[in-house]
Structures are given as structure tokens and as C-alpha cells.
Amino acid sequence: MTESNPLLSPGIKRQFQIYEAGLQGRAPAHPISVDELARRAEEVLAPEAFGYLAGGAGAEETMRSNREAFRRRRIVPRMLRDVSRRDTGVEVLGMRLPAPLMLAPIGVQSILHEQAELAVARAAAALGVPMILSTASSRTIEEVAAAMGDAPRWFQLYWPRSDELAASFLRRAEAAGYRAVVVTLDTYLLSWRERDLQHAYLPFLRGEGVANYYSDPVFRAEAGVDPVREPGRAFEHFAHVFSDPSRTWADLARLREATRLPILLKGVLHPDDARRAVDQGAAGVVVSNHGGRQLDGAVAALDALPGVVDAVGDRAAVLFDGGIRRGADVLKAMALGARCVLLGRPYCYGLAVGGEQGVRDVLANLEADIDLTLGLSGCASFAELGRGHLVESRSDPSATVP
Numbered sequence: 001m002t003e004s005n006p007l008l009s010p011g012i013k014r015q016f017q018i019y020e021a022g023l024q025g026r027a028p029a030h031p032i033s034v035d036e037l038a039r040r041a042e043e044v045l046a047p048e049a050f051g052y053l054a055g056g057a058g059a060e061e062t063m064r065s066n067r068e069a070f071r072r073r074r075i076v077p078r079m080l081r082d083v084s085r086r087d088t089g090v091e092v093l094g095m096r097l098p099a100p101l102m103l104a105p106i107g108v109q110s111i112l113h114e115q116a117e118l119a120v121a122r123a124a125a126a127l128g129v130p131m132i133l134s135t136a137s138s139r140t141i142e143e144v145a146a147a148m149g150d151a152p153r154w155f156q157l158y159w160p161r162s163d164e165l166a167a168s169f170l171r172r173a174e175a176a177g178y179r180a181v182v183v184t185l186d187t188y189l190l191s192w193r194e195r196d197l198q199h200a201y202l203p204f205l206r207g208e209g210v211a212n213y214y215s216d217p218v219f220r221a222e223a224g225v226d227p228v229r230e231p232g233r234a235f236e237h238f239a240h241v242f243s244d245p246s247r248t249w250a251d252l253a254r255l256r257e258a259t260r261l262p263i264l265l266k267g268v269l270h271p272d273d274a275r276r277a278v279d280q281g282a283a284g285v286v287v288s289n290h291g292g293r294q295l296d297g298a299v300a301a302l303d304a305l306p307g308v309v310d311a312v313g314d315r316a317a318v319l320f321d322g323g324i325r326r327g328a329d330v331l332k333a334m335a336l337g338a339r340c341v342l343l344g345r346p347y348c349y350g351l352a353v354g355g356e357q358g359v360r361d362v363l364a365n366l367e368a369d370i371d372l373t374l375g376l377s378g379c380a381s382f383a384e385l386g387r388g389h390l391v392e393s394r395s396d397p398s399a400t401v402p
């Protein structure tokens with residue numbers, strides 16, 4: 001009954017679906033709360049896989065600060081503004097999205113679920129949420145594209161030492177219908193990750209997350225080995241070619257020449273880097289500290305967002321990730337000027353717990369929460385939202401209305 005009422009928003013529809021199922025004695029298949037979902041994921045995953053997913057770098061201060069930065073900001077809702085019809089849609093690089101949401105690139109999903117990126121791709125396609133596929137995926141660029149049909153997808157590039165290999169990845173992504181390239185800048189060295197070190201666990205060393213490399217003709221030619229017959233030597237070449245810490249801004253021009261796809265740079269936190277990215281032709285930047293997995297002690301992603309937005313202005317798109325867990329987080333990042341946000345660990349908890357359906361549930365719940373949070377803030381669309389909707393308080397309860 002509720003499904004067919006065109007006046008009901010996605011948020012209200014989702015609530016009623018859940019409440020009506022409850023009347024028939026059916027509880028939600030998966031936890032609604034992301035924290036509870038993470039606890040369930042911990043129960044079903046091997047300790048080293050859960051540690052890899054949930055963990056961060058060093059003392060995990062930056063990982064925690066990503067969440068604290070959201071808690072420090074509070075929404076000041078406006079009243080009597082006719083929010084009966086709401087539009088949560090946004091436009092990002094020419095794509096119209098139903099909500100300001102994309103899936104962050106997350107590698108090695110085979111450690112979480114046997115269907116890995118294919119399950120995520122199907123869920124993303126069903127919900128119309130663009131997926132950003134990691135270079136370090138467990139399924140290839142082509143396999144994931146085939147699972148998505150015409151659904152929107154971007155490719156994340158770990159910028160390898162070899163320009164020829166980079167060009168090969170970009171050619172494959174273009175041919176497989178990926179519409180933009182997100183170049184991750186913050187992972188040119190693997191950080192000190194204490195949980196993984198304690199488990200003596202690096203998935204790549206066990207043959208996970210290397211599908212795009214080992215299937216690549218340039219990689220195989222440069223490695224000079226058949227990865228199936230000589231996995232040890234193939235891994236050695238992978239470790240050598242994965243990144244190049246000597247890269248500088250001067251290298252970016254060559255990368256741009258290697259593709260006709262728009263390029264976004266991920267891992268930008270300083271306004272000067274954001275300015276430079278745009279000056280050098282980037283179509284966008286992703287404000288991100290890699291979910292606190294790289295430089296422990298780095299600024300919280302949300303704290304870096306306003307400076308980057310001010311530096312970029314309307315010259316390029318500013319995307320955001322780091323700590324998005326619910327609708328209010330999306331609203332706060334959007335109020336600070338993000339064009340859209342990337343969802344990270346939560347969809348992987350859904351994958352671990354419930355495969356494709358687990359990811360679908362996470363996305364449907366978050367989209368519903370976004371719709372309701374937007375309305376309850378007194379906005380009918382994200383165009384009505386701005387910094388004036390937020391207050392910041394160091395000591396929580398003393399937030400003052402501007």
C-alpha cells in the first residue's frame with residue numbers, strides 16, 4: 001500500500017516498509033545501526049580481515065578524529081519552510097544522482113565476501129549509486145563493469161611507477177565504460193598499521209587484490225613472469241610497481257594525456273594542493289585522509305573540507321569522504337560545501353554480513369536517512385543548505401545559534 005503512494009518520499013517509504021514488515025513479524029534482516037553492523041561483521045569475519053577493514057594507521061587518532069569532527073558540529077534546523085516535497089538529487093560531473101552519495105574505492109573485497117566487488121557492483125547498480133572501483137580490487141575492471149550493465153561507475157587509479165601500466169589501466173577503464181578516474185595520492189607508502197602488523201597480515205601478499213595487475217598485458221610483459229606459475233615473483237613485481245613516492249605535480253600532465261576521462265585527485269587536504277590540482281586540470285578533488293589509514297595525526301577530513309571548498313570555488317567538484325555513517329553526516333559535509341560524499345567502511349560491513357542484500361540495505365537505509373534529515377533540517381533540496389545550518393562547539397552542549 002505504502003509502496004504505491006507517489007507522495008511518499010523515499011525516506012518515509014523505507015520507514016513504512018520496515019514497520020509494516022514488523023507487523024507481520026519480520027524484523028530487518030540486517031542491523032540498521034552501522035555500529036551494530038560493524039559488530040556483526042566482526043563476528044562473521046576472520047579477525048585479520050576485520051582488523052584490515054576496520055583499522056587505521058598508528059594509534060588510529062585520525063580515524064577517530066574523522067568521527068569526532070562530525071560530533072563537534074551540530075545542525076541548526078529551520079522551521080515552517082514547506083519541505084513536503086523533497087529532492088535529494090545532486091549533479092556531479094554531469095551525472096544526476098538520486099542522493100549525494102557514491103561508493104568509495106575499497107580494495108581486496110574478497111577478504112570480506114566470496115562475491116566481493118561483484119556483489120557491491122550489483123547493489124550499487126540496483127540503487128543507482130555510482131561505484132568507484134579500486135585498482136586493488138579482487139575482481140577485474142571488466143568483470144565489475146559486466147556486473148553493472150549501464151550503471152554509472154568510476155575507476156580509482158593507484159598511480160603505478162610505470163607510465164605504460166598506468167596508461168593500460170586507463171585504457172581498460174575507458175573501454176569498460178568507467179566515466180571518470182579518481183587518482184589516489186595518499187598511498188605512495190603503506191602506513192604503519194598496527195592491527196595488520198599484529199596479525200602479520202597483508203592481503204596482497206596472499207594473492208588478494210591483484211586481479212587488475214595480474215590480468216594486465218603490460219604488467220605481465222614488464223614482470224616477465226606468468227603470475228599463475230610464479231606468484232612469488234609476480235608479487236615482487238607488484239610491490240615494485242604499485243607506487244612511486246618520487247612523483248611530483250609535474251607528472252600529472254602525462255597522466256592527463258593518457259586518458260580522455262575527467263580526473264579527480266583523492267587525498268587532498270591542503271587548500272594549496274586543491275588549488276594546484278584544479279590549476280592543472282583536475283575536474284575535482286576528494287577531500288580524504290583515506291579513512292585514517294595512512295597518515296595518523298593528519299587533520300580530520302571534515303575539518304579540512306571548508307578550506308578546500310573555499311580554495312576551489314566553483315572551478316571543480318569537491319567530493320568528501322571519511323567517517324560518513326548516517327544521514328546527518330552527509331548533511332554536515334554537504335553544508336560545508338561538498339558536492340557529494342563517498343561511503344566507505346559501512347557498505348563493506350554490509351557486504352561482509354549479507355553480501356549483495358547487505359550492501360543494498362545499507363544504501364537504502366542511508367538514502368532514507370538522508371531524505372528525512374534534509375527535511376527535518378528545513379530544506380527541500382541541498383541547494384537550500386549552507387554553512388549557516390551548522391554550529392561548531394569544542395565542548396559539546398554549549399553550541400550557540402548564530
Ligand SMILES: Cc1cc2nc3c(=O)[nH]c(=O)nc-3n(C[C@H](O)[C@H](O)[C@H](O)COP(=O)(O)O)c2cc1C
Pocket residue numbers: 052053054066104105106107108134135136156184266288289290291292293321322323324343344345346
Ligand atoms: C579496507 C579498505 C580498503 C581501502 N582501499 C582503498 C583503495 O583501494 N583505494 C582508495 O583510494 N581508497 C581506499 N580506501 C579508502 C576509502 O576509499 C575511503 O577513503 C575511506 O574508507 C573513508 O573512510 P571511512 O571508511 O571511515 O568512511 C580503503 C579503505 C578501507 C577501509
Ligand SMILES: CCCCCCC(=O)C(=O)O
Pocket residue numbers: 107136187189190242290293
Ligand atoms: C600497498 C598498499 C595498498 C593499499 C591498498 C588498499 C588500501 O588502500 C587500503 O587502505 O588498505
